Amino acid sequence: MTISYTLKVANSHFGGFSKLLFRWKGSIYKLLYKEFIVFVVLYAMLSLVYRWLLTEEQKLLYTKVAQYCNRSTDLIPISFVLGFYVTLIVNRWWAQYTSIPLPDQLMCVISSNVHGKDERGRILRRTLIRYANLSAVLILRSVSTRVLKRFPTMEHVVEAGFMTQDEHKKFESLHSDFNKYWIPCVWFTNLAAQARRDGRIRDDVALRLLMDELNLYRAKCSMLFHYDWISIPLVYTQVVTIAVYSFFAFCLIGRQFLEPLEPGQEGDLDMYIPLPTLLQFFFYAGWLKVAEQIINPFGEDDDDFETNKLIDRNLQVSLLSVDDMYQNLPPTVKDKYWNESTAQPPYTTATAAETSKPSFLGSTFDMRISEDTEQSQPMEASPGLLRIQTPLLSRFFTAVSPAISIKHSGQGPRGHPHLRRPWADGGFPSPHPNRPEDPESVACIEEEMEDQSLAPHKPSQTKAVLNPSPSLSGSGHGRSASS
Numbered sequence: 155m156t157i158s159y160t161l162k163v164a165n166s167h168f169g170g171f172s173k174l175l176f177r178w179k180g181s182i183y184k185l186l187y188k189e190f191i192v193f194v195v196l197y198a199m200l201s202l203v204y205r206w207l208l209t210e211e212q213k214l215l216y217t218k219v220a221q222y223c224n225r226s227t228d229l230i231p232i233s234f235v236l237g238f239y240v241t242l243i244v245n246r247w248w249a250q251y252t253s254i255p256l257p258d259q260l261m262c263v264i265s266s267n268v269h270g271k272d273e274r275g276r277i278l279r280r281t282l283i284r285y286a287n288l289s290a291v292l293i294l295r296s297v298s299t300r301v302l303k304r305f306p307t308m309e310h311v312v313e314a315g316f317m318t319q320d321e322h323k324k325f326e327s328l329h330s331d332f333n334k335y336w337i338p339c340v341w342f343t344n345l346a347a348q349a350r351r352d353g354r355i356r357d358d359v360a361l362r363l364l365m366d367e368l369n370l371y372r373a374k375c376s377m378l379f380h381y382d383w384i385s386i387p388l389v390y391t392q393v394v395t396i397a398v399y400s401f402f403a404f405c406l407i408g409r410q411f412l413e414p415l416e417p418g419q420e421g422d423l424d425m426y427i428p429l430p431t432l433l434q435f436f437f438y439a440g441w442l443k444v445a446e447q448i449i450n451p452f453g454e455d456d457d458d459f460e461t462n463k464l465i466d467r468n469l470q471v472s473l474l475s476v477d478d479m480y481q482n483l484p485p486t487v488k489d490k491y492w493n494e495s496t497a498q499p500p501y502t503t504a505t506a507a508e509t510s511k512p513s514f515l516g517s518t519f520d521m522r523i524s525e526d527t528e529q530s531q532p533m534e535a536s537p538g539l540l541r542i543q544t545p546l547l548s549r550f551f552t553a554v555s556p557a558i559s560i561k562h563s564g565q566g567p568r569g570h571p572h573l574r575r576p577w578a579d580g581g582f583p584s585p586h587p588n589r590p591e592d593p594e595s596v597a598c599i600e601e602e603m604e605d606q607s608l609a610p611h612k613p614s615q616t617k618a619v620l621n622p623s624p625s626l627s628g629s630g631h632g633r634s635a636s637s
Contacts, residue, residue, distance in 0.1 A: 156460050180456040185443040186436065193435055196406055197428065204410055217412045224408030230401045232438055239394045240445045242386065247448040251459060253377040255290045257283060257468050260367045261475040267360035268349055271481065278349050279476035285338040285345070286371055287469050288316045292335040293375040297382040298452040298461040316469075333379060339372045386449065398442050405431055 157180030163170060178184055204216055261283055268279050291311060294301040305311050312322050325337055343365065350361045409431040411424045451458045491497040501509055523530070 156458070157456055182436075182440045182443065184456070185447060186440050189439055189443075190432075190435065193402060193406070193439075194432070197410075197431075200406060201410055201426075213413060214415065217415060220408050220410055220412055222408075223404040227401055227404045227408060230397055230404075232397050232401050235394050235397050236438060236441050236445075239390065240441055243445045243449050246381070246386065247451055250378070250381050250451055253374050253381065254459070254461075254464060255286075255293075255371050255374040255378075256464075257286050257290075257371065257472040260286055260371050261472040263364050263367045265476045265480055267356075267364055268346075268354055268476075269356065270354050275354060276477060276480075278345070278354055279480065280473060282342055282345060283472045283476050284316065285342040286368070287465075287472060289335055289338040289342075289372065289375055290468065291316050291465060292338070293333070293378050294452075294461050294465065296333055296335065297378055298459070299454055300452075300458075301461050301465065304462055335375055335379065336372065339368060339375075342368055382452070391449075394442065394445070398438055401438070402435055405434070 157177075159174060159177075162174065204213065208216060264279055264282050268282065269275060270278065288311075291301070291305065295305055295311075296302075305314065308317070308322060308325070311317050312319060317325070321341075325334065328334065328337060346355065346361060346364055346368075349355045350358070355361050355364070409428050411422065411426075447455050447457065452461060
């Protein structure tokens, strides 16, 4: 069965996870101990042969081979290969679990939209949900060894009550070379259409909702079939397995204790038991064992899915929902907090300390604001204050810039269209019709125009500033787009 330790790690405390290391069922020790024993025995045999059976010349040759093997272990990217492979396996494992069809949504739709308290209505609801459960049983028989052992033949499915004898005959009469888990879903659709014609389903919206939920249920059955059919490419599994086995084959030879090649040379410390190598084997080989266990979670390993328990649960819950709970409602009364504006459920003594904690109102709720009253005052909009822009961008936004080039203000169609041209009476139209015109700035522009008319052959270098404010005059806002 599935090994659950969620309650053991609900609270993080000293030694909490350490207690999990001493569990046997579902542990890495149970998965790996045979391979670990084989590795230790082979390492010990090579060590004894090197120490007691080889001559000096043979030891010299063995030392060179061992050093070569030790250097070769760095060429095998075992961490990268294993890490990517296990990540792929774990993502696939969880996706397969979420693809197991559960009838919870479908049974709620059936219970609320297939009406009738009489025997006919009850038969319709129970038959519809039974067809859905039958489809799940058929697909799980195809992918799970546990379910197949429970229902080895279709007669066992009939005997379990998921299918009647007449339905079994209909099922066997339909010949197909492919998996026929979808047949009960088709029966479901035809029976729902008949219930709509008989008025048991009162409108087409309810029928559409029922069909949508059935399609989601059938899609999960189909996904389980495809997960079982399309496996992770075999070449990738072979590459990972060969990489791990070859790595530790090199370690068997390369991690042995070696005597110095030259007399008087200081050798490595003889530890007899290669603890770092054994830990490395435990980590890498254990990593591979994890992938081997969950690559097919529909087997009979300790942590494989409890598919038989799911079948039992789904059948019982779905029949209760569509039959015993159909229009079986408790009386509708006023709730406990009917006359209270703020509902506050009671706390027990064990949770009373939580009431003293303030509610979270946002990360900026307790932020300190500057005590300067001038910073908190709203700024009044001034009619003569135009939009402030940086000197670099002012040349691209001349229409709203505080400065206007006089040189291009009187040009014809080839001039800049965003510059204002004078009216017949000598005035200028405002770029912002809704804003009052500043008389001082307009007078300043007219004086510049008169100066240009007196000296037409002299290029004017003077630029009129619309904003008379001294605070903006030196900040570069009076620049215009030059020709």
